[in-house]
Amino acid sequence: MAEWSLKYADARGEIRQQVAEAASEKELRERFTEQGFLVYSIKPRSSVMGMEIGGGSKKIDTEKFLIFNQQFVTLIRAGLPILKALDLLADRLTDKKLTGHIAAVREEVRGGALLSDAFAHQGVFPPIYVTSVLAGERSGALAEVLERFITYQKLSLSVRKKLLVSLLYPAVLIVLVIALIVFLITFVVPNFAELYKSMQAQLPTPTLILIAIGTTARNYVLLGFAFLVALIFALRAWWKTPKGEETMDRLLLKIPVAGDVWLKYQVAQFSRVMSTLLVGGIPLMQALDTAGSSLGTQVLKSVLQKASRLVREGQPLSGSLRQSGVFPGLALDMIEVGESTGALPAMLQSVADFYEEDVANRVAAALSLIEPVIMIFMGIFVAFVLISLYLPIFSLADTIRN
Secondary structure, three states, X not given: OEEEEEEEEOOOOOEEEEEEEEOOHHHHHHHXXXXXXXXXXXXXXXXXXXOOOOOOOOXXXXXXXXXXXXXXXXXXXXXXXXXXXXXXXXXXXXXXXXXXXXXXXXXXXXXXXXXXXXXXXXXXOOHHHHHHHXXXXXXXXXXXXXXXXXXXXXHHHHHHHHHHHHHHHHHHHHHHHHHHHHHHHHHHHHHHHHHHHHHOOOOOHHHHXXXXXXXXXXXXXXXXXXXXXXXXXXXXXXXXXXXXXXXXXXXXXXXXXXXXXXXXXXXXXXXXXXHHHHHOOOOHHHHHHHHHHHOOOHHHHHHHHHHHHHHHOOOOHHHHHHOOOOOOHHHHHHHHHHHHHOOHHHHXXXXXXXXXXXXXXXXXXXXXXXXXXXXXXXXXXXXXXXXXXXXXXXXXXXXXXX
């Protein structure tokens, strides 16, 4: 049966929009007319799962978009029509970029487009959001579906913030250590080299090695910095290509500790998106496609594309994912139990909770070791520099005393 975009007035005269299935436009019109609705328009359903979803390169502020949705749900709960709610919010948003997109959505809805289509056409909103809005239109429970999306987004932001806060201190520490090393090598060491050259002192081997490194670094520090910046930009441009992204993802997954943590974080994201969509009434195949497009790793996207084809052929989700050899065994076992018991959304939620907690614990344990390792390395390096620089001074003092 085909899908149709339907615009009609209910018994109270309020304009409604809905996605409905029917063999023909005539059948759908007769069905809603018999129910006492005044049908304004019926159009063939345009797909919101094509390239236009998330296809844009621009991004929106996630936190401000979350605030918009909280206000949007409140207005809908208060009984305001969707168009009126969009009118109120489009003029009161503080984010100019988001304001422009919401205003464009409002104009499309005013022109008769469905809300899910209007959001999809912007190309900046997350696929899970567009699909959730579509589920709300189909079920007639838009507010409830958006509340589930808000809950998902809050949990996702909370996990992301915890990881960023955990990584902030080690990142600052590493930057300071690198700055100190560069200062010692390019400034302090060459000055000592000039001093020893004027004194024509006999220098030990460690001092000669350090001075050679320092003088070379001082002569080529600007060239090296320019080369480093160019290399970063080149790698970033290559990383954005599909082949480069997949190659970097595979290299990242092979790193002993970081690769395992990154994989579990992506599995947790996938499981939470799938759970949110399935609870919202989205079919398994559509939820699987949306979850795959929501992930940030090309490797798992490829895995989910292959799994989607196998599921279409009739294989279970757990078996399809198991053939990839990428997903953790525990996650696959839990998904298999969820499929066999008919509680797949709840089991996916448990998978997400378990791996998010595991990632947080692993990151905390790894970061607790990074600080002492950095301090030990820095202590050894500074000790080497000091000993190498002051050894000739001790030798000169012994010579003067003799």
